[in-house]
Structures are given as structure tokens and as C-alpha cells.
Amino acid sequence: xSLAELICPAxxxxxxxxxxxxxxxxxxxxxxxxxxxxNFPGLNFTPDELAEAVTYAHARGTKVLLALNTYPPAxxxxxxxxxxxxxxxxxxxxxxxxxxxxxxxxxxxxxGIRLHLSVQAAASSPEAxxxxxxxxxxxxxxxxxxxxxxxxxxxxxxxxxxxETFIFGNHGLMVEGRCSLTNYLxxxxxxxxxxxxxxxxxxxxxxxxxxxxxxxxxxTIDRFGVDEKAGYPTIxxxxxAAPHRPEGYYAFEEPISLNLSRLxxxxxxxGVHAFKIEGRQRSKSYVRGVVxxxxxxxxxxxxxxxxxxxxxxxxxxxxxxxxxxxxxxxxR
Amino acid sequence: xxxxxxxxxxxxxxxxxxxxxxxxxYYARIADEAPVDEVYLGEVICSKRAPFHEADLPxxxxxxxxxxxTVILSTLAEVMLKRERKATEDLAAMDTPEIEVNNAAxxxxxxxxxxxxxxxxNAYNDATIAWMAGxxxxxxxxxxxMPAPAIAAAAQAAVALGLGVEVQVYGRASLAVSARCxxxxxxxxxxxxxxxxxxxxxxxxxxxxxxxxxxxxxxGIQTLSExxxxxxxxxxxxxxxxxxxxxxxxxxxxxxxxxxVFRDALDGRVPTGEADARLATLSGHAGLSNGFYHGTxxxxxxxxxxxx
Numbered sequence: 001x002s003l004a005e006l007i008c009p010a011x012x013x014x015x016x017x018x019x020x021x022x023x024x025x026x027x028x029x030x031x032x033x034x035x036x037x038x039n040f041p042g043l044n045f046t047p048d049e050l051a052e053a054v055t056y057a058h059a060r061g062t063k064v065l066l067a068l069n070t071y072p073p074a075x076x077x078x079x080x081x082x083x084x085x086x087x088x089x090x091x092x093x094x095x096x097x098x099x100x101x102x103x104x105x106x107x108x109x110x111x112g113i114r115l116h117l118s119v120q121a122a123a124s125s126p127e128a129x130x131x132x133x134x135x136x137x138x139x140x141x142x143x144x145x146x147x148x149x150x151x152x153x154x155x156x157x158x159x160x161x162x163x164e165t166f167i168f169g170n171h172g173l174m175v176e177g178r179c180s181l182t183n184y185l186x187x188x189x190x191x192x193x194x195x196x197x198x199x200x201x202x203x204x205x206x207x208x209x210x211x212x213x214x215x216x217x218x219x220t221i222d223r224f225g226v227d228e229k230a231g232y233p234t235i236x237x238x239x240x241a242a243p244h245r246p247e248g249y250y251a252f253e254e255p256i257s258l259n260l261s262r263l264x265x266x267x268x269x270x271g272v273h274a275f276k277i278e279g280r281q282r283s284k285s286y287v288r289g290v291v292x293x294x295x296x297x298x299x300x301x302x303x304x305x306x307x308x309x310x311x312x313x314x315x316x317x318x319x320x321x322x323x324x325x326x327x328x329x330x331x332r
Numbered sequence: 333x334x335x336x337x338x339x340x341x342x343x344x345x346x347x348x349x350x351x352x353x354x355x356x357x358y359y360a361r362i363a364d365e366a367p368v369d370e371v372y373l374g375e376v377i378c379s380k381r382a383p384f385h386e387a388d389l390p391x392x393x394x395x396x397x398x399x400x401x402t403v404i405l406s407t408l409a410e411v412m413l414k415r416e417r418k419a420t421e422d423l424a425a426m427d428t429p430e431i432e433v434n435n436a437a438x439x440x441x442x443x444x445x446x447x448x449x450x451x452x453x454n455a456y457n458d459a460t461i462a463w464m465a466g467x468x469x470x471x472x473x474x475x476x477x478m479p480a481p482a483i484a485a486a487a488q489a490a491v492a493l494g495l496g497v498e499v500q501v502y503g504r505a506s507l508a509v510s511a512r513c514x515x516x517x518x519x520x521x522x523x524x525x526x527x528x529x530x531x532x533x534x535x536x537x538x539x540x541x542x543x544x545x546x547x548x549x550x551x552g553i554q555t556l557s558e559x560x561x562x563x564x565x566x567x568x569x570x571x572x573x574x575x576x577x578x579x580x581x582x583x584x585x586x587x588x589x590x591x592x593v594f595r596d597a598l599d600g601r602v603p604t605g606e607a608d609a610r611l612a613t614l615s616g617h618a619g620l621s622n623g624f625y626h627g628t629x630x631x632x633x634x635x636x637x638x639x640x
Binding site (some may be wrong): 071072073074075076098099100101102121122123124125126127128131132134135144146147151173175178179180181184185187189191192213217220221223238241242243248249251253325329330332 | 477632
């Protein structure tokens, strides 16, 4: 059986301590700048905060993974190198990277520190994953959320590194690391700036008929009737009109959460080494609830007991859930 | 514009599902009439489409090469399924023509043999370009969303390493790819039973916001910009910054005429302003944009600064 490590989000020092206390095997976090893909206001760590966080986590047997998983534009690579230097000095357990230049720098400069390949690298075939393993010594790949469990099982046999999969949280639709939708509408880049549908560009506008438009940079991403709850204008979760769908429809995906709690036993059996919970932007209490529930479920499964899935389902009560691509190819 | 007769004009791979007939006619005209130096061929977006036109590839390559064009075969941007892995490996095994790699699976298969880096490879910076050059890359096409200062810095690094540097200067920008087919979804189907409905939209399926503003285009698993990128007014600056190749992405407009406009402007035969006005006419209803280049929202059109 695989290790089934639980990898938990730490958007703030408080969330990190919460995740550690709730039973995370590892936490992942980033600095307060463009070097990570959750470069949101009020999130992430100063170097001093990361130093304290590493001490706190290590004292409790929890690993700290540092996300350096954006793509530096030419002329700014030093920001990523300095972030890697700082992380290495503070004793992080692994770097999560996507850019080949960043991976190459860390592999040469800090050969003793593990490299994990971020989902932002979009490595979805054995050959692509082997490329990063053989060239940069990558020890683990975070898989894009596009593979079925049989495909993951097959992939496991063809690659020389560990597999980490997302199991809970935001359900990204586009291939990560290949999406410029936000930059097209707002001028801030997901790949280069770590920004996705940024709150600074969001506006909710009440229309004359009482309906609500949720807008990003002045574009109506969705419009809600008086009895509907207005959702956040994430571009790939919006409703648009197409020639065959003049009424407007979720062209890409509904606002929906990934929840693979029912599939945990199968994922473990397929050889997945680590389960990732998305949500560095989420509250402390959310992190506490989700991490505790998944800790209990994973421990139960590893001990051969039936996991109490009901607790995990309850976590997203009121919100739509999906098993996404993991369950069936029909998702595609 | 200063005369830039050395700058190469290229034609990117067709992103859409044009029929085999349409492709044959299109490439025959390109071979005979279009002043482009290099042509990228092959299916980059959806592996299901390839069987419709790959049988024509040898004849198309021959036709274009006879017309003096350099031909490059582009690999798939997304590689997951067996047939996609096989297609990528087969291309990577070829000695001629050159290949352009759009997925790390292609890099793996190619090893250190010479290849070009495609726009889906995320070559955003000097460190990555240096790494790629060390692995056999001879040429790099930068991502469409890069702003001017990063293009200049990347181009400088690439040129110093002896690489060709390419930037898309015309056509819709690729904004995203997905494992899900959004064309099939719009028609209540899935990717496996899509019935190739994407063929209905040779310039992409338009999405409009619910207050009726055009916003994006769907092309199978790909999402594209609603506007056509137009960096003709910026071409002189790109070239001064080290860019060696300017890429035109095929759209459902008169691409021979589009190529002619660019060539005339590059060779100094037509003033930039006049050339750009012609381009707007040729582009029909599509809005033109250069926001990415100017470091702002990609859809925006930033007016050229007055000549110094």
C-alpha cells in the first residue's frame, strides 16, 4: 500500500499551524509574491514567518513544501532564485516547481532538497513526467485533474516517481500552467504573476430588473436572478451564450467542488502516494474541518476500516460536488 | 518602418478543424502566393482530428518545399492518451522536416536532437531558454501573453545562444487548453462522441457574455481570444529587440493577403499606418488587440505612440 500522505494548504501562518495540528503529513505554502500560483492579497508568508512555520511543523513531524510554481518572465528570474535560496536556508522539505529554468537552478544548487513537479507543469503522460525526473531529479509529480483512476494506475507503472493527486477543493478546468484567461481580461497573468480572476477586479452590479451581474474587469462572467445567489466571477465557471446555446450556459464547467472522498480506497490501491487538498485561500476553520476529516478517513482506510465518508460529504454541504475526470472519461 | 527584409514571416499551424479539402486549397494558395518563409503543419489541438488530414501531409510538405518554404511539423499541445503519445513519438523520430515541440513528452522523445520549441512549452525566460538550448533547441516561439520587456530579455538571451526567436503577431491568441472538449459540451456531447462538431466553426465558436459582449472563442479543447492579436505596429520594435521570426496564425480570412501586408510593411513598401489599416479591413469583424504586448489586458488595443 502507498503512504497516502495528506498534503494540506497553508495560506497563512495560522492556517499552517491549524493544518499541522489537525494531522497534515505535509503542508504547502508560498511567499508573498509572484513566485507562487496563489499570489492573493493577505495570503502567504514572509521569510520570517516561513522560518517559524518550518520550526513549528518540523517539531510535530510535519513536512513543509514550498510552492515556487509560477513561470518567471525573462528579466525577473532572480526573484524565483532568491525565493529558492531562502527556502533552502530555512530548511523546507521540498520545492514545488513548474518552470524548467527554476527546476534546473534548484537541481544544480540544492541537489539535497526534493523537487516536486507542480500541476502547473501540466505533465500528463509518462514521457513528460520522465523528462522532469531524468533531467531535474523530480521525486514526485502532482497530476493534472484530468486522468481517470485506471489511467493513474497505468501511469504509476510507467514512471519512476511518486504521484500526488488533488482530492478536494477547487475544481480547475483548464490545463494548469497553460491558461491566460485572466491575463486576457485583467492584464494580470496566472503563469507569470500567480493571479487568477483577482478579487481586485471583481464587481457585483445590480441590474434594473433586480438581477445581479458578477463582473471581472468589466466583463459579465455571470448574471443571477433575484432568487439566485450570485457567484464569484471565475472566468472558467461563468455562463456565456453560444450560437447553439443562446440562453447562456456553463460553457466550461459549473461552479463545483472536487470531492474524491468516495474514491480514496481506489486511489490508494492505484498507487497514489499523496493526496492534496486545495485551498490556500480558505479560512482556518475550513482547513481544520477538512484536514481532520480526511486524516480520519485516510487512517481508517490504512487500518482496513470503513471510512466515515459522511463527514467528508458534509464538508461541502450546499455546494455542488464532482468526482471530475477521476470517475469517468465522459467528463471530457 | 525601417526596412527589415531579413525578418522571416511564418505561418503557424491551423488550430481549427478545417476539412481536408479546405486545407489542400489553403496550402496550395500559400505555396503559390503567400510571401511567408516558413510554414508549420500538423494537428496541435485535438488528436481525434489528425486522421482527417494527415494522409495529405507528405503532398503538402512537398508542395510547400517546392515553393521554397521551410516546413516544420508541430506536435500536439496536450499528450495524455496512447494515440497522442504515439503521434508525438512518431514526429520526434523524424529526421526531416524540422519539428516544433509543444509538450514535454515531445522533448523526452526527441532527446538532444535538434528541434524547435513551440508556444505551448512556456519558454518565458532566459534560464528556461538556456536549459532548452542545452537540450538541442534551435528556435523558440515565446508564449503569446508575454509583455514587451520580457520578450526583449528573452530574445536577447536566445539570440546570444544562437536560437531563432519567434513571436505571434497575428491571429487569435491561445488562452487555454483543457482535457474537456467545449465544442462537444456546447452540443450536449462528450469528447468521445463529439461527431467532429468543431468543423462547423472554422474561426472558432463565439462565446458572448450574458449582456451580449463577445469575449472568447472555443475550438474543441482550446479557448482562444475573441480578438485577433495584431502586432504589426510593434513589429519594428520586436525586430530591434532581437525577434527573428514573426508568426501569423491562420484564421478564416484571406491569409495570403494578410501575409502580403506584413511583408510589404517589413520591406518598407507600405507605411505601417496604411498597412495596419489594410489588416483591419482584411480581419473583417474581428477586433484587433495588442494588450498582452503592452502589459495590459490582452483584449485591449493600445494606440501606437507618436513617432519620436
